[in-house]
Amino acid sequence: MFTITQGKGFSIQFENGYKISVQFGTINYCKNASKDHLDHGTYKEFYKCEDAEIAIFKDNEFIRLPLELRFDESDFAYDDVIGHCSADKVAHYINIISTL
Numbered sequence: 001m002f003t004i005t006q007g008k009g010f011s012i013q014f015e016n017g018y019k020i021s022v023q024f025g026t027i028n029y030c031k032n033a034s035k036d037h038l039d040h041g042t043y044k045e046f047y048k049c050e051d052a053e054i055a056i057f058k059d060n061e062f063i064r065l066p067l068e069l070r071f072d073e074s075d076f077a078y079d080d081v082i083g084h085c086s087a088d089k090v091a092h093y094i095n096i097i098s099t100l
Contacts, residue, residue, distance in 0.1 A: 009052065017058055018097040022090055024052040029083025053083045054090060056097055069096050 001013040008025025024030045030051045056063050062080035067073060071092045075082045082089075 012094065012098075014098050016098070016100055018063075018100055019057040020094055020097055021055045021057070022052050022085075023054075024049040029053040029081060031084070051084045051086055052090060053081050054085050054093055055081045056093065065093075065096065 003011045003013070005011060005021065005023060006025070008028070009021065009023035011019055011021040013019045026032065030049050030053055032049075056065065064076035064080060070076065071089045075089075082093075085093075
């Protein structure tokens with residue numbers, strides 16, 4: 001299941017019980033998100049950012065993956081949230097937790 005989070009990110013709940021949250025708003029651990037505007041007859045607003053923060057959950061509890069599943073050894077070393085994740089890192093964690 002996909003969920004939009006306050007217009008600044010999303011989460012994906014997998015059938016295996018794991019969930020990933022990907023956030024990139026102005027208060028998240030990422031480079032400052034900027035608002036861009038598109039005007040195709042109606043006003044639309046969206047955020048864009050070079051990186052994002054992620055968190056992984058199992059049964060609504062934060063989890064930290066073991067070293068062998070981490071993109072970088074330092075991920076989850078100090079916090080349940082990983083900040084400043086590239087698109088490649090986000091994709092890595094989506095793939096990992098979807099197959100656990």
